[in-house]
Amino acid sequence: MDRRGGNGDSRSNVVPIKILVIDGENDHCRLYKEELEDDGYKVFTAVTWPEGIEIFMKESPNVVTVDICMTDCEERIKQLGQMKQAKPEVSIILLTTHHYHDDVEAPYVDAHVIKSSDLSELKHMIRAATLSGNNA
Numbered sequence: 001m002d003r004r005g006g007n008g009d010s011r012s013n014v015v016p017i018k019i020l021v022i023d024g025e026n027d028h029c030r031l032y033k034e035e036l037e038d039d040g041y042k043v044f045t046a047v048t049w050p051e052g053i054e055i056f057m058k059e060s061p062n063v064v065t066v067d068i069c070m071t072d073c074e075e076r077i078k079q080l081g082q083m084k085q086a087k088p089e090v091s092i093i094l095l096t097t098h099h100y101h102d103d104v105e106a107p108y109v110d111a112h113v114i115k116s117s118d119l120s121e122l123k124h125m126i127r128a129a130t131l132s133g134n135n136a
Contacts, residue, residue: 016042020061022052065093084108091129
């Protein structure tokens with residue numbers, strides 16, 4: 001059963017899945033927001049880590065995507081662990097370049113996706129995360 005809830009129409013009793021995108025590039029945030037909202041998700045974006053944490057705490061997203069190349073990788077991985085501890089039901093998807101994908105150890109991350117202008121892999125991982133029951 002698809003739990004996204006379409007476009008969030010008030011006539012529907014299903015609440016749309018919330019996604020938080022944390023990426024240091026405004027253009028990437030706009031692209032992800034547009035593409036994911038077209039798929040029926042409620043999307044929040046943040047271009048800074050503090051802004052992302054604030055949205056995370058306020059909106060309680062079901063899925064968080066994080067561009068790990070934003071700044072200090074090790075510190076961000078630790079902070080992702082804190083996010084997971086605060087809300088264990090959230091699925092965290094790490095967006096990486098191919099280089100980082102092989103080297104980053106991130107025990108709190110549910111999936112790695114190599115960044116690409118083709119968002120099909122990211123969309124597949126989000127769909128899998130939201131249908132897996134982790135966000136019930």
